[in-house]
Amino acid sequence: xxxxxxxxxxxxxxxxxxxxxxxxxxxxxxxxxxxxxxxxxxxxxxxxxxxxxxxxxxxxxxxxxxxxxxxxxxxxxxxxxxxxxxxxxxxxxxxxxxxxxxxxxxxxxxxxxxx
Amino acid sequence: xxxxxxxxxxxxxxxxxxxxxxxxxxxxxxxxxxxxxxxxxxxxxxxxxxxxxxxxxxxxxxxxxxxxxxxxxxxxxxxxxxxxxxxxxxxxxxxxxxxxxxxxxxxx
Numbered sequence: 001x002x003x004x005x006x007x008x009x010x011x012x013x014x015x016x017x018x019x020x021x022x023x024x025x026x027x028x029x030x031x032x033x034x035x036x037x038x039x040x041x042x043x044x045x046x047x048x049x050x051x052x053x054x055x056x057x058x059x060x061x062x063x064x065x066x067x068x069x070x071x072x073x074x075x076x077x078x079x080x081x082x083x084x085x086x087x088x089x090x091x092x093x094x095x096x097x098x099x100x101x102x103x104x105x106x107x108x109x110x111x112x113x114x115x
Numbered sequence: 116x117x118x119x120x121x122x123x124x125x126x127x128x129x130x131x132x133x134x135x136x137x138x139x140x141x142x143x144x145x146x147x148x149x150x151x152x153x154x155x156x157x158x159x160x161x162x163x164x165x166x167x168x169x170x171x172x173x174x175x176x177x178x179x180x181x182x183x184x185x186x187x188x189x190x191x192x193x194x195x196x197x198x199x200x201x202x203x204x205x206x207x208x209x210x211x212x213x214x215x216x217x218x219x220x221x222x223x
Contacts, residue, residue, distance in 0.1 A: 035212065045150075045158065045201050047212040058210045094157055100205060100212060101148035101163035108157050 002027040004095050004106035012089075012113050018082040022095030022106060029053045029073045033098035036069060036080045038091040039108075046091075050098050051078055085113045119147075119202055119215035126221040127192045135218045137185045137202030145205040147185035149178065152199045152217075161200075162187055189220075197222040 008020035022034070036048040049059035051069045059067050063082070071078040082089060090113045096102040119139040127133035137147055146165045150158035160169050162178040165185070175193075179186045185204075189196055202215040 037214075044217045045152075045203075045214040047203075047214060050212065060211065098212070099163075101160055102150070102158070102203065102212075103160050103163070103169060105157040105159070
């Protein structure tokens with residue numbers, strides 16, 4: 001059974017860079033896309049971007065200038081960096097496996113942007 | 116704004132049938148997937164490739180598609196089905212994913 005677990009700081013200062021990691025267990029990262037999705041409190045889901053196991057990426061156009069997703073298959077991990085954050089970036093951040101249907105999700109981690 | 120449109124809220128009487136719809140231009144080219152999200156939980160995939168249920172999803176859930184509209188039908192809704200439901204698909208470019216705004220399902 002594939003499992004995903006997000007990790008990273010729960011509080012980020014405005015204008016700084018949000019950094020999260022996702023560890024994949026119970027399966028190989030090979031031949032799959034891996035995605036980041038976020039959900040502001042009380043709002044809907046927003047796809048942030050995806051990375052193929054080989055490293056090619058696709059990003060949400062509204063976030064593209066601030067987002068970097070990378071992968072390290074040797075560690076079974078992929079990561080998210082979102083720069084120049086504001087309060088609008090406060091959300092629960094999920095990592096998930098894409099087929100492109102998102103069939104396995106992490107439990108999510110709340111990241112609050114506040115000084 | 117979302118490229119996929121869902122009704123914000125739908126209600127159904129216990130044991131009855133309910134259809135949740137999702138509209139978008141990209142659905143004419145790509146299948147929708149459907150996610151159930153209960154309060155405080157991560158989304159759960161309940162339908163993909165038009166009418167394929169992941170293992171463990173009850174067969175009262177079914178999917179369909181016609182033109183630019185995808186639908187998730189729950190036949191014999193249970194109290195446990197009360198949740199937010201999101202559709203997802205590729206966008207018109209085919210390279211990105213997009214979600215609908217979500218439908219809050221209330222089981223009366």
